[in-house]
Amino acid sequence: MAEMVTKEKNKLSFKEHVAAAFTKENIAKVIFIIFAAFSILAVFAIIIFMLAESIPAFREIGIIDFLFGSVWNPSSDSYGIFPMILTSLVLTVLSVVIGSVLAVFTAIFIVFYCPKKLKKIYTQMVNLLAGIPSIVYAYFGFEMIKPIIEDLSGRTFGYGILLSTIILSIMILPTIASITKNSLENVPAQYYEGSLALGNTKNQTVFKVMVPAAKNGILAAIILGIGRAVGETMAVQFLLGGSVVYPTDFIISISSLTSKIAQEFGESSGLQRQALIAIGFVLLVIILIINLALWLVKRNNAIAGNSVFTRKIKESDIEHTAPNYKRTGTLQDALRIVSYVIACLVAVALLSIVVYVLVKGLPEITVDNLFGRSTNSNPTLAPAFVTTLYIIVISLVIALPLGIGAAIYLNEYSKRGSKFVNTLRLFIDTLAGVPSILFGLFGYIFFAKMFGGACILAGALTIVLMILPTIIRSTEQSLSEVPDSMREASYALGAGKLRTIFRVVLPQALPGIITAIILSIGRIVGESAALIYTAGSNFLMPNGVLDSGSTFAVFMFQLQSEGLDTKYLAYAAGAVLIIIVLLLNILIMVLENYFKNKAANKKGAIRRFVDKLRKKEVKDAQN
């Protein structure tokens, strides 16, 4: 009898236990963890599927012959990629060296030398440069820079490493510049003031104190730049020329790993296709190594300063112009002039690209070209509007909950510095570093095959993986800026964790989420490499999400293809793209100002309230 009672008790407590485990709070937590772990799943899926698809090629060709062979000739089934590996290496080193020098000086100019009024405009300009789609850079390089190289060198063809390096270094400049700018701004202001107080000139302070103090951040920026340079596809495919030879000359038709994939994948089958996917896998391994290096650099990224020196340059109101006490430091003075010159160069580069696209494209923007009925032989941009819209909506609907959920887990639930969180961050960063051509290959292997061919849904799902890291990072950033006192106040009022997150914390993080959405739209609009093989490249109006369709950037790529006399439409698509990118940039700026003003108003309200209180106190005291 007694036994039975205890059993009953046990049963009950078990039930209770189960009930306790399945509260709303706990279920929510598990969901957030799953969302956060999705990035890990995605990275593993990419690695495993790419490997599985390349194994036949490795087996057929032989790993040594594949990696170190020097002949690529699909018609005789020889697939050696060593010249392409070397070309990718040379191209990356050259463009990263040039790009980093340009970018670091640009960042120094923005932080220390730019007049206050210009600063905002110039920062926006660099952001704009980051937003220009690579296909636009490709057209610009092909039509504007290539003839110049041909004229100056006297060669018949301007294709090759020189041409690609010029364009690629401009392309990776914004990435490196903006991260360098952030790390320079995070150097404690006391360093700056201390150096000036010791009698250094401003230029000496900038180049001998501030830049070395930010070196870790700059290193991280450069590694990120390397990742971008290695993975860039569409631009170099237009500019390299396409033959497989060793990089013995700067102006010779040549191929890199990515350009070969883009050049042949669309029209390949059988062993050739497997070999191209195997190139993708080699690229993936390189990218993973770069990401690991980045992670190691970031891990001991102890930014200069400590708990005493916490006032950052960006927060301080110090006037950045100090008098020169004496004429010393000529090298630093020269470097300052260099930074001015480079800043001007960057501005000229951006302006010429924008002007080129608009001059070529604006005359072609007609109602008929934009909205007319699109046929196979006479395409218009109407399908591009629909396809782009479809992909934006579908991918955001899927990626936003995933990304926000992951961000909530990282900021609200996880223990800072725990192993799981560190791994999670490593994988999110890895996902962010995967070049879009690899997303394209994976999307083709996985999603497009799942739906029996390229379609908009497959494209959108591929894009989800691409924009997820952006959404997670941006949301997490703004979640972390919500003061803890707000959470505490919410708990004090009796709200549960879930309610606190959704009612108190998340609304405060809205600016970050909106920024993430806009950034994602920018990436989707400009994307070509990830979409060509997943969403298709048809010129007809898509008939639902299981049909193929092409976005503006894919249109621009495709219109370059055989026999169709439709280049004017590519210019129109380019102009539309630039206008969209411009609008998105302006939108971000406006929203930032709006939220800043709103916050300032709130602060103002509190101050007014405090003032009132004080007045009342004074009054009371007087009475």
Added chain:
Amino acid sequence: MKRIGKIVAVAAACAALAGSVAAFSACGSGDVITIAGSTSVQPLMSELADAYYEKTGVTVKVDGGGSGVGISKAQDGTVDLGMASKEVTDKGVTPIQIATDGIALIVSADSALEEVSKQEVYDLYANHTAIQNIVTDAVSRDSSSGTREAFMELIELETIYAGQPELTSQDAVIENVAASDKVIGYCSLEALAGNTTIKGVSYKENATDTAVAPTTENVASGAYTLARPFNIVYNTENGLSDLVNDFIDFIFSDEGAAIIEANGQVVVADSRS
């Protein structure tokens, strides 16, 4: 109240978005024929497809991909018809030739080069030997191009000299040729029509022959030998559905022939039994 307003606003925005998407994609439904393959055949097929849509309302979707992709997609039955710009001997598919296409050797409009022999072309492409001291460089298509495959077969080329630009599109070939009077390239004959920046070069098999100009008449008569077939292929096992058969009937009709001729190709007889 404010929240309800917000929800209504968001819902309205979503509805508007969905509505516009639906409205845009509403046009074009019903029967669809899917075609994919050679990008050389693609422009001609696109014209045929569009004319057929105007006539019957049947949508014909034409995708590129290259001859190899066209054949393999027809083999697994993922498309109704594959396009191939070369002879087809692959298993499981039956080819139907719909036209003959000439391959023109092109130079820039102001080049002094008028005629070339097969040996000269071979020497330039294989060994980088200048043609008549006028043309010193050549451009080629990438290795998955059907035009390149046909060209290399006709000239009996095995490899091309290293460092020769291998371009992904006919447009890029034409632009490079037009930009310099020292460059020769090859492209589909139809690209010559209406293009004033480039010109076709007369071609002879042997040095002692008379060179023949690249025109559709000469391709039709067989005098101009740089030519290849435009084929469509279908899955032999699945056969042709009535829908597809009607479209092929249209290709071989007078209307179809007019389109093929206007597009710069040579009409051939219907080989279907």
